Amino acid sequence: MRGMRSDYDPSLKVDWSVIKQIWPYLLAYKARVSLALLCLVAAKLASSAMPFILKEVVDNLDTQLANSEFTVVIVPLSLLLAYGFIRLCNVLLGEIRDTLFGRVTERAMRRIGLKVFKHLHALDLEFH
Secondary structure, eight states: OOOOOOOOOTTSOOOTHHHHHHHHHHHTTHHHHHHHHHHHHHHHHHHHHHHHHHHHHHHTTOTTTOOSHHHHHHHHHHHHHHHHHHHHHHHHHHHHHHHHHHHHHHHHHHHHHHHHHHHHHHSOTTTO
């Protein structure tokens, strides 16, 4: 098995200049950006809730509680339904986030591209 290679160096400082340049373009769609962030957080909460649901289901599989056949059938079925619901929420919230943030991304790329295009055409002809 090959080891993973990473160029990450924890001693290097984070370059915040890129965020500072992109920030005005993101502020044009404050509502969309905040909704996309809410969907991101909700998707992460949904995916992190799954182990707790599994814990409850496994705890309820105790032999003392499983005296009837009804309980033996309903507990695994509830596990499957809970897992399916959490997975659906995770995927659905991710898609909503991508849909909301897509317009923001396209608009920011278009405005930055136009800014670069104007800058290049404003340069001296000797540069070209």
